[in-house]
Amino acid sequence: MDAVADTWFIVLRGLRARIRMPVFIAMSLFQPILWLVLFTQIFKSLGNTPGLGGSSYLQFFAPGVVVMTVMFGSAFSGFGMLMDIDMGILAKMLATPVTRASIIVGHVTAAVVVLIVQALLVFIIAAIMGVHFATGVPGVLLALVLVTLLGLGFAAFSNGLALLVRRQEILMTVTNLITMPLMFLSSMMMPGSLLPNWLDTVRHFNPVDYTIVGVRDLVQQGYVWSDLWRALAVLLAWAVAGIAFGTLAFRTRAE
Amino acid sequence: MSVIATYQLTKVFPGDVRAVDGIDFEVNAGEIFAFLGPNGAGKTTTIKMLNTLTRPTSGTATVAGFDIVKNSAEVRQHLGYVAQDVGVDEHATGRENLTLYGHFYRLDSKTIKQRVKEIFELVDLTGSEDRMVSTYSGGMRKRLDLAMGLIHEPEVIFMDEPTTGLDPQTRVHIWDYIRNLTKHVGVTTFLTTHYMEEADRLADHIAIIDRGKIIAMGTSDELKRSIGGDVVTLSPCVDKDDECQEFIRRTEAVLSGKPFVTGTKATDGELAVYVNDGGSAIPSIMQLLSSQGIEVKRISIARPSLDDVFLKYTGRTIRGQEGTPTTFAQVLRRRSKRQK
Numbered sequence: 001m002d003a004v005a006d007t008w009f010i011v012l013r014g015l016r017a018r019i020r021m022p023v024f025i026a027m028s029l030f031q032p033i034l035w036l037v038l039f040t041q042i043f044k045s046l047g048n049t050p051g052l053g054g055s056s057y058l059q060f061f062a063p064g065v066v067v068m069t070v071m072f073g074s075a076f077s078g079f080g081m082l083m084d085i086d087m088g089i090l091a092k093m094l095a096t097p098v099t100r101a102s103i104i105v106g107h108v109t110a111a112v113v114v115l116i117v118q119a120l121l122v123f124i125i126a127a128i129m130g131v132h133f134a135t136g137v138p139g140v141l142l143a144l145v146l147v148t149l150l151g152l153g154f155a156a157f158s159n160g161l162a163l164l165v166r167r168q169e170i171l172m173t174v175t176n177l178i179t180m181p182l183m184f185l186s187s188m189m190m191p192g193s194l195l196p197n198w199l200d201t202v203r204h205f206n207p208v209d210y211t212i213v214g215v216r217d218l219v220q221q222g223y224v225w226s227d228l229w230r231a232l233a234v235l236l237a238w239a240v241a242g243i244a245f246g247t248l249a250f251r252t253r254a255e
Numbered sequence: 256m257s258v259i260a261t262y263q264l265t266k267v268f269p270g271d272v273r274a275v276d277g278i279d280f281e282v283n284a285g286e287i288f289a290f291l292g293p294n295g296a297g298k299t300t301t302i303k304m305l306n307t308l309t310r311p312t313s314g315t316a317t318v319a320g321f322d323i324v325k326n327s328a329e330v331r332q333h334l335g336y337v338a339q340d341v342g343v344d345e346h347a348t349g350r351e352n353l354t355l356y357g358h359f360y361r362l363d364s365k366t367i368k369q370r371v372k373e374i375f376e377l378v379d380l381t382g383s384e385d386r387m388v389s390t391y392s393g394g395m396r397k398r399l400d401l402a403m404g405l406i407h408e409p410e411v412i413f414m415d416e417p418t419t420g421l422d423p424q425t426r427v428h429i430w431d432y433i434r435n436l437t438k439h440v441g442v443t444t445f446l447t448t449h450y451m452e453e454a455d456r457l458a459d460h461i462a463i464i465d466r467g468k469i470i471a472m473g474t475s476d477e478l479k480r481s482i483g484g485d486v487v488t489l490s491p492c493v494d495k496d497d498e499c500q501e502f503i504r505r506t507e508a509v510l511s512g513k514p515f516v517t518g519t520k521a522t523d524g525e526l527a528v529y530v531n532d533g534g535s536a537i538p539s540i541m542q543l544l545s546s547q548g549i550e551v552k553r554i555s556i557a558r559p560s561l562d563d564v565f566l567k568y569t570g571r572t573i574r575g576q577e578g579t580p581t582t583f584a585q586v587l588r589r590r591s592k593r594q595k
Contacts, residue, residue, distance in 0.1 A: 002361065009358045017346040088340025092403070095306045095336035095413075096359040097328060 006102035007109065014080065014110025028114075032069045032122045036062060036129060043189070051191040055132075055220065062126040063215040064188035067147060069122050070115045071208055074151035075179045077111035078158030078171055085166060104163075104250045108155040108243075115151045116144055131219065139218040142228070149235035150211045153242030160242075160249030182208045187216075207238040257281040258411050258443040259288075259305065263314035266300050274300040276467035277314060282411075282445055282460070287437055289458035290447040291561060293571075297467040298447035299339065302415050305445070306336050319410040332360065335404030335412035335442070339419060341396045342403075343388050349375070349399050350384040353406055360407035367406070374402045377439070378432055394425040401432060405440065412436075414446040418453060426450075430457055451561040463565055470568040475561065482559045482567050483517055485533030487540065489526045490553040499524055502549065509547050515539060520566050527566060529559075 018024055040058040047056045081104075084090045093103060123133075123140055133139060158175065165171055185202050186209035192200045203209040214231030217224040259282035266275040275297040282288040290298045303309040305318055307327040316323045319333035343352050350371055357367035375381045378398040388396065397417070404412050417433065418426040434457060437444050448454055454461045455475050462472040471478055491506055492499035503521050510528055511519050515536050518529040530536035533556040544551055566572050 005358065009355055013344065013347065013351075013355060016351070017344070020346055087345075088338045088342035089344060091308060091340075092336060092338055092342035093359065094308055095331060095334065095338075096356060097331045097361065098359040 003099040003102050006099045007106045010102060010106025011110045011113065014107060015113060017080075018110070018114055028069075028073065028118055029121060029125075031072075032065050032118075033125060035065045035068065036122075036126065039065075039189070049194070051193040056130075058126075058129060059131055059220060060191070060216070061189070062122075062129075062131045063143070063219045064186075064212050065126070066119050066122045066143070067150065067208060067211045067215055068183060068188065070119050070147040070151045071154055071179060071182070073115045073118060074111055074154035075158050075175050077107070077155045078160075078162030078175070079168070080111070081107050081159045081162040082166065082168060082171060085162070100250070101247065104156070104159055104246050107159050108152065108246065111155040112148060112151045115155075116148055119144060119147050133219055134222045135218045139223070143215045143218050146211050146214045146231055146235060149232075149239045150207060153207065153235070153238040156239070156242035156246035160246035163246075163249045163253040166253075182206055185209070186212055188212050207234055210234045256284050258284045259316065259318050259445060261305075261314065261316040264301065264304060264311055264316050265313045266297075266304060266309065267312040273467050275304070275311075278462075278464070278467075278469050280462055280469060280472060282443060284443055285437065285441055286459040287433070287444040287446065287457050289454040289461045290445070290464055291449070291451065291454040291458075291461050291565075292447075292464035293449055296449075296464045298449075298464060299415055301464075302336075302413050302445070302447060306334055306413050307331055332407075333410045335407070335409040337400050337404045337412065337414040337417055339415040341393075341400045343396055343399050345389040346387070348385050348387055349380060349391070352388060352399060353403055356403050357406050362407060370406055370408075374405055377405075377436070378402045393421060394428060397421060397425070397429055398432060401429075401436065405436065405442065408440065409442060411443040411445060414444065416447055416449070418448070418450065426453075433457060451565075455561055461561070463561070463568065465565070465569050471564060478561060478564045479559045482529055482563055484529060484531040484559075485536070486557050486559050486563050487528040487530055487533055487536060488555045488557070489528065489540070489551050490524060491526070491549060491551055492524065493552060505547070506544060506549055506551075509543055509549065510540065513539075513543070518567065520570060522566065522572055527563065529563075529567070533557075 036058065039061055040056075043057045043061070046052065052060045081090070090103070094100075120140075123143075127133065135142070161174060162171055165174070185199060186206050187195065187203060192203065195203070210231040214228050217227050261278055261280055263277045263279060264275060265273070265277050267273050278301065290301060292298055300309070304311045305316055305323060307323055307330050310324060318330045321329040321333065323330050353371050353374065354367055357370060362370065371384070375384055378401055380395060380398055380402070383391070383395065388399065391399065401417075414433070418429050421429065430453065433444065433446070436442060446457070459474065460472070461475055461478060462469045463478070464470070471481065473481070489506060491502040503524070503526050506526050507519050507521055510516050515530055516528055517531060520527045528536075528540065537554065537556065541551065562572055
């Protein structure tokens with residue numbers, strides 16, 4: 001029971017801190033809107049390309065933006081942990097009876113909760129811009145489950161990494177080094193059938209791609225269960241791996 | 256009854272760095288016990304072992320009757336920790352900071368509310384409870400930091416360099432708070448410091464630590480008496496150059512071994528001469544030196560300070576240690592703190 005209570009209070013602290021940064025809220029919404037507007041303008045003429053699913057490029061691209069928002073947000077969430085280390089807050093907490101695991105679980109959960117809200121907002125913005133949802137509200141909820149699992153894994157990896165490297169510069173570099181390729185080695189901007197063969201192969205090792213495929217199915221086509229089950233399985237494994245890494249990093253560094 | 260007791264407490268870091276090297280001491284209930292020593296002497300490492308943040312390599316200790324290794328959970332419940340970094344959350348109010356720690360110590364909401372009120376009064380922050388900590392001054396933050404270590408009425412509170420980085424005026428204020436806390440709350444206080452004045456003014460007992468070992472321990476008076484008599488400080492020169500060092504060497508050679516001199520210690524540009532009675536020693540010193548053609552530019556006489564105690568046992572001054580080089584990592588850390 002103590003562990004649940006501790007986690008709850010740490011999540012609360014994380015959410016409060018984020019809500020109090022108007023710049024954070026503005027930036028996190030501005031970025032997906034920018035992506036939606038810019039990319040759909042750049043690739044507008046691709047709208048009629050056969051492999052795209054027969055609709056506009058916006059319709060094809062919007063699911064990718066949702067996934068991207070969650071990926072970047074969660075992959076950089078370790079900076080919160082790093083700030084707690086730098087300010088001496090983590091050490092102070094560890095000298096109290098607080099349940100050890102709830103510190104990292106609380107940090108990760110707060111990040112993911114914010115990202116779910118953000119993902120939902122991006123869906124709403126996309127709808128306003130004219131994106132049609134093949135599966136309606138239940139489909140959006142299932143899509144949120146997929147991105148939540150993706151975000152959980154990224155946030156846990158990022159927090160674990162923060163505990164291991166303990167330097168902003170390194171965390172920044174490593175995170176960019178990992179997230180950028182994951183974004184481009186996926187079917188985010190082009191459907192798999194239009195990608196070069198090697199890229200189409202590589203993306204099958206990328207959890208981000210499974211999320212994009214799953215969410216895009218739900219938006220464009222409907223419940224393609226073969227894709228969805230695979231996405232759920234891969235992302236569950238991804239989340240578990242991330243949490244295992246994060247917990248292990250926490251144990252090595254904090255105990 | 257001793258609230259803290261250590262038994263050959265030792266911490267060895269990779270590369271065979273013996274940060275804390277087999278120390279033994281006891282802290283009595285309700286007293287202020289100070290660990291005095293220069294930077295890098297092993298003070299913070301000792302605190303981190305006692306408050307369970309790091310495990311001893313060998314030896315052990317009890318805090319509030321619990322073993323720091325075997326019963327770390329109980330130890331944490333009974334201690335408060337005020338770290339060198341002010342570990343308060345700037346993006347939260349004072350009350351939110353305090354309340355969070357109340358929950359961590361398993362207090363119920365009603366008790367927390369009441370304790371928050373009491374503690375804010377105690378550290379003179381009443382009225383600022385619901386302001387964001389980012390608007391607090393340095394002194395207010397430190398007081399909130401102290402308050403956070405006391406929310407659960409711990410048996411013992413650890414303070415790591417409680418006034419480092421504060422301006423002298425705020426420092427004196429914080430000393431008043433620390434004294435009041437021990438008096439009113441009855442909490443046993445273990446603090447580390449490299450300010451002699453801090454140890455001198457606050458502590459009931461002082462342990463002087465250097466290079467991981469306790470080199471002297473006792474009350475401030477006991478420590479000073481252990482040197483005996485007075486300290487006569489001679490400055491034979493104005494500039495601290497090689498010529499000056501030569502002067503000091505010669506002066507030391509003349510004086511050491513004389514019957515009225517109990518000891519000498521040369522430092523940068525000065526020579527400390529320990530004598531039984533300063534008043535009668537000065538004429539003899541002057542006479543001896545002038546007969547050797549050594550001119551003294553300045554002479555002063557004082558009761559021994561804790562710095563003299565440190566000097567006597569280590570051959571160095573604590574003051575001289577304050578200018579230890581700052582590492583690049585520390586600069587970066589401080590810079591990033593300022594930006595936040």
